[in-house]
Amino acid sequence: MNREDLKMAAKGSANDIADDDLEPLADETARQAQRVVAAYAEDADECRMLLSMLGIGPSTRVD
Numbered sequence: 001m002n003r004e005d006l007k008m009a010a011k012g013s014a015n016d017i018a019d020d021d022l023e024p025l026a027d028e029t030a031r032q033a034q035r036v037v038a039a040y041a042e043d044a045d046e047c048r049m050l051l052s053m054l055g056i057g058p059s060t061r062v063d
Contacts, residue, residue, distance in 0.1 A: 030056045
């Protein structure tokens, strides 16, 4: 990337999505993403960190 590309990337674009416009993931999509992250994570701590960063960490079940 050249300097101009970096400036454009830092500015963002008209295609940026506001947090308010994001919709929650379907349960199945989140489960699939969790499996992919778990497969590539170095260890359990990294897996938990990455899942948390993506907002798809394990949820606590209340019975």
